[in-house]
Amino acid sequence: MKADRRPSDPWLVTAAVALVALGALNMLAAGMTSLAVRHLILAAVGLGVMWVTSRMRIAALGRFGWILLTVSVVLLAIVSLVGIATKGAQRWLDLGVFTVQPSEIAKLALVLVPAAILAGGYTLARFAAVLAVAAVPVVMVALQPDLSTAVVLVVTVVLMLVLARVPMLRLLPLFAIGIASLPLAVLFLRPYQLERIHVFLSSDADPQGSGWAAWQADIAIGSAGWWGLGRQADYGLRAEYLPESEHDLAFASVVYGWGLAAGLAVAVAIAVIVWRAAVAARAARTREGALVAAGIGGLFGIHGAVSIAQSLSLLPHTGMPIPVFSYGGTASIVGFVSIGLVLAVRRDGVTRTLWATESARQRRPRGVSTGAVTVTASLVAMSMFAWQLQTAHGAELRATSDTQMLRCIRLPAERGHILDRGGVPVAVNVAEYTVAVVARMFAERNAAVHDELAALLGITPDRLAEELRGDGELQVVLARVGPEQARRIVDAQLPWVLVYPTGRRQYPQGEMLASVLGYVGIADEQDMQRRPNLALGSRVGKAGLERQYDALLRGIDGKQCVYVDPSGRPVGTGERIDPVRGYDLRLHLDLGLQQAATDLLAQAVRTSGGDLGAAVVMDAKTGAVLALASVPGYDNNIYGPPVDPVALAAQTEGTGPGRMLNHAVQTAVPPGSTFKIVVASANAATHVLSPDAVLAGGAAYTYGGHTFANWQPMGPNSLVGALQWSDNVYFYQLAELLGPERIATTAAELGVGSRSGIDLPSESEGFLGTPENVGSIGGTWYPGSTLLMGIGQGTVNATPMQVARWTAGIASGAMVTPRLAAAYGPADAVPLATVAPHRLSFADELGPVRAGMRASAAAGTAGQLASLPVPAAAKTGTAEDPSAPGDGLNAWFSAVVPADEPEVVVTALVRGGGFGSATSGPVVKGLLERYLAHTGGDR
Structure with missing residues (x-):
């Protein structure tokens, strides 16, 4: 250098x-x-x-x-x-x-x-x-x-x-x-x-x-x-x-x-x-x-x-x-x-x-x-x-x-309404609003502003001052007010005062639809993990349709941001984004039919000594669910939010089993004789036995050293007669001929042992037992297990929705996916996507099975439907169930009308209700009569 x-x-x-x-x-x-x-x-x-x-x-x-x-x-x-x-x-x-x-x-x-x-x-x-x-x-x-x-x-x-x-x-x-x-x-x-x-x-x-x-x-x-x-x-x-x-x-x-x-x-x-x-x-x-x-x-x-x-x-x-x-x-x-x-x-x-x-x-x-x-x-x-x-x-x-220099106050979006097929609201928002202030900034306003807000809230200035002495929170909630009072506060345009909906939900029909609609609550840790974008304190659907369609119903929250210094003290107004109201949700559900289903079902449970019941009314061609009743129910209005703890405690005292469940899709029990049409369909698909073949009848059937009883002594029957009178002995023999694998293959195509795909959370998939899967869970498939499978007992459990699907599928030749929601948006602007019906691989072979179902409804175990103005096809069921009260018999009844061109399927279950035709039959008949009365003019 x-x-x-x-x-x-x-x-x-x-x-x-x-x-x-x-x-x-x-x-x-x-x-x-x-x-x-x-x-x-x-x-x-x-x-x-x-x-x-x-x-x-x-x-x-x-x-x-x-x-x-x-x-x-x-x-x-x-x-x-x-x-x-x-x-x-x-x-x-x-x-x-x-x-x-x-x-x-x-x-x-x-x-x-x-x-x-x-x-x-x-x-x-x-x-x-x-x-x-x-x-x-x-x-x-x-x-x-x-x-x-x-x-x-x-x-x-x-x-x-x-x-x-x-x-x-x-x-x-x-x-x-x-x-x-x-x-x-x-x-x-x-x-x-x-x-x-x-x-x-x-x-x-x-x-x-x-x-x-x-x-x-x-x-x-x-x-x-x-x-x-x-x-x-x-x-x-x-x-x-x-x-x-x-x-x-x-x-x-x-x-x-x-x-x-x-x-x-x-x-x-x-x-x-x-x-x-x-x-x-x-x-x-x-x-x-x-x-x-x-x-x-x-x-x-x-x-x-x-x-x-x-x-x-x-x-x-x-x-x-x-x-x-x-x-x-x-x-x-x-x-x-x-x-x-x-x-x-x-x-x-x-x-x-x-x-x-x-x-x-x-x-x-x-x-x-x-x-x-x-x-x-x-x-x-x-x-x-x-x-x-x-x-x-x-x-x-x-x-x-x-x-880091912004703190934002969430402005909750107003939740969309849920409406039945006729536009009647079944889930709405309470007309109630939260009044809050950005505490430190509002506290610095002059006395006149304080006095004006106090007057609008109907409290004294001293009380307002006391409310503002919070614990340093950015936002201080002062009151909940009605719509008129909220409008006066908004019109006053007071600085640093916020007015937004409380988000409290109201369900006008109460217990009748609670198991379908669910309720809304404050997001918990599981909700936050499932939807990471949720803001702390967000209100979300916790059950039922409120949960299933939460993303549509919830809307988009807004926010009012304020600039803060490093100590957290607000120093200026930041960005404001107004909330976007959630979409309205239109259902296929018919409120009148739902009310009838609930009333008939509740009466059947009460008079038979059963403990719970469910009924399904579904369009057999599209899967549109017209009614989905479940008893006992619960009052979803008490969940607010906020939850009413006194009402919640009163509701949960001495409640029946599974009050919070929708038994139509979440309770799986032995389907009994309603499963016989599945076994008959397995025979139609595999051609093991001619439907015209007559098998020996009697009061019981002995197999492998064990006796399997009939529900009453009967003579020899072909397939049609066996279905008409629900002959256990015939189906013991048919199940022995078919074997469990053939039955299970057809049953799986008919939706047994799998979820229906209905738009409700936490649906049960039931159970379809075979030697293989029973063994995989540590069970044993006995020689008689196949015979019990033939009459819907033992290793078969199904929900009422699954029974309704296979009833409609056998009657029409195609499986539908049930749907409660039809469309969303203003004036039903956007139809919700649906799954097209799936034609059964053996649909063309089901004539004898359908004939048996028609015979049952005309002059058999389901003969009470003979008085309907159109021919019906049906199957009854009385299933032994150790979990059921009383005699331990579940009452089943499932039917479609018209028999030749099915439009609607109705299925009812009363657990512990006894015989299907006696207990669940009146429920199904009453619902079919109501449906036909309201659609008769369109025929």
């Missing part, structure tokens, strides 16, 4: 002025106008002091250094007595107009004094003298305690010893002592210093706690881009989130405000000062001058590199400012004095080179060029790190910068 021969150094001065300007721009962007003005005034004073010190004679450097050291020691002693304490450390003297930090003066003194002592070369005495002199300010600063500055002082002394070419053998013990004492230093660290080290070493520091400063520095640098956010209107608030933005984290702050370009300018200015100091050291006329210039350049480099590294979280936060850039009166003046001394050394070296007393090699400090290269390389590396942070995480950190 060739020495520059110009007597002045515009590069050095320009770099210093650039740092001052960038520091002022940083403070102006952050809204610290007064500090920026003071910073510029101090810089003006500093430039004057710099010019004065630049004229200093090199011979006076030693005296000047001793004066600075004496002043710093005296001031440090005074600080220990009357200094200003911050974070448990006394560091400043308050002189009224300005404050002084003596440790900053000590830093320059520990450059000048060692340079003066070691100017004559190394001796052991001079080495010891440097250590003894330096120990005084170092110990005094450490006792403040200000360990970070004490470490800088120690590093400064070591730097001077290295530059002065003290033999490394003498320095090694110092390095060893320093390394060995690091663990002991922990005993002297303040809690906040330990916290900073923990944050640096820990990857899981709480961003809202101990990791706040590091996290905010990452946000500032990562989100700023090339040109920063300082010109945005909200930057003043953003800047408040970055602590110590004018001092310790000034580098992160200037990048935040003016972009990575400004950060690079800071790094370049620091590098220029370091290099120009190195040039001055090489051009110095004396060894002392060379040491002073090199030491000052090294001090600037250390401050700059460490300060930038702490802003990038590459080092713990040490409170290290960048001289003349970061705000600080003492540091700024000392920085300009230091630059003035470098100029003095340079001026002396250029103008008096003829009087040099020793060779250039002897004057040149050790490693000055290497040090400058190292500082420059570290600055380049950190600049690349900052650029990479922006590239890899810029969008994410920018979003964090945007959101």
Whole structure:
């Protein structure tokens, strides 16, 4: 490196002025106008002091250094007595107009004094003298305690010893002592210093706690881009989130405000000062001058590199400012004095080179060029790190910068109504509204606004004031009001007052539809896991159609956002997004038919001594569910939200089994003789036995040493007769001929043992047993199991919906998927997708089975349907069920009309109800009569 021969150094001065300007721009962007003005005034004073010190004679450097050291020691002693304490450390003297930090003066003194002592070369005495002199300010600063500055002082002394070419053998013990004492230093660290080290070493520091400063520095640098956010209107608030933005984290702050370009300018200015100091050291006329210039350049480099590294979280936060850039009166003046001394050394070296007393090699400090290269390389590396942070995480950190200063109050969307096929509401919203305020902002309004709101709410101003003395919540809910009162409050347009629906749900039909509609509640942990986008406190469907179609019904919540400062205090109004009401949902359900089904079913359960019942009325061609009754039911109005705890407790006391279940789709029991048409269909599909073949009848059938009873003695029957009179003995024999696998194959195609696909949650799939799957669950398939399967007992369980599906499927030749919901949106604008009917593979072979079902309805076990105005096809069932009360018999009845061209299927179950034809038959007949009466005009 060739020495520059110009007597002045515009590069050095320009770099210093650039740092001052960038520091002022940083403070102006952050809204610290007064500090920026003071910073510029101090810089003006500093430039004057710099010019004065630049004229200093090199011979006076030693005296000047001793004066600075004496002043710093005296001031440090005074600080220990009357200094200003911050974070448990006394560091400043308050002189009224300005404050002084003596440790900053000590830093320059520990450059000048060692340079003066070691100017004559190394001796052991001079080495010891440097250590003894330096120990005084170092110990005094450490006792403040200000360990970070004490470490800088120690590093400064070591730097001077290295530059002065003290033999490394003498320095090694110092390095060893320093390394060995690091663990002991922990005993002297303040809690906040330990916290900073923990944050640096820990990857899981709480961003809202101990990791706040590091996290905010990452946000500032990562989100700023090339040109920063300082010109945005909200930057003043953003800047408040970055602590110590004018001092310790000034580098992160200037990048935040003016972009990575400004950060690079800071790094370049620091590098220029370091290099120009190195040039001055090489051009110095004396060894002392060379040491002073090199030491000052090294001090600037250390401050700059460490300060930038702490802003990038590459080092713990040490409170290290960048001289003349970061705000600080003492540091700024000392920085300009230091630059003035470098100029003095340079001026002396250029103008008096003829009087040099020793060779250039002897004057040149050790490693000055290497040090400058190292500082420059570290600055380049950190600049690349900052650029990479922006590239890899810029969008994410920018979003964090945007959101951390916003707090949003959720404005719940009004839930869509649910309507029956005729447009009659079956689920609506209570006309009730929440009145809330943004607490802190409303509290700051004038008394007239408070009084007006109190009057509109019908409470006293004192009561309102008491309500506003909350626990610091952003939103304070004041009341629930009706629609007229809510309208008056909205029309008053009071600032910071919010009015929105409570979201309380009402079900006009109560128990009749509760098991179909379900209810709404506050989202719990499972709901949040299932739908991660749900906001805390959202109201969601918890059961039934409310849950199944929650995404349509719930709508889209709005929000009212407010800007908050880092303490959480609202400071301004942010974005408002109005909620979007949920879609209305139109059902296939016929409310009149549903009422009839519920009434008939409840009567059947009550008179028969059964414990529960279910009825299905479904369009046999499309699967549209016209009624889905379940008893006992429950009152879904008590779930609100909020839940009515008194009513809930009263409802759950002494309730029947499965009150909360929809027994039509969630209760699976033995289907009994209704399964015989499935077995008959298996024979039709496989042609094992001719339907005209007559099998022996009787009161029982003996197989494998066991006797299987008939429900009454019968003579020989063909398939039609066996179905007409539900002959158990015939179906024992037919099941033996078919075997369980053939029966199961056909049954599976008819939907046995699988969910129907109805649009309700938590449907039961029932059970279809075979030797294979019974064995897989640890059961045993006995020889008689096949015979019991033939009459729908033993290893077969089905829901009423499954029975309705296979009844309709056999009667029509196609399987339908049941659907409750028909369309959504205004005026049923959007029909819901449906599954097309699936034609059975054996549909053309089912004539004899249908004939048997018609015979049953005309003059058999289902003969009560003979009085209907159209022919019916049906099958009854009486199933043994150990879980059923009384005699343990489940009453089944399933029928379709008209028999030749099925339109509707009706299935009823009463558990513990006895004989199917006697108990469930009147339910089915009554529903068919009502259906035909209301559709007769369309025939």
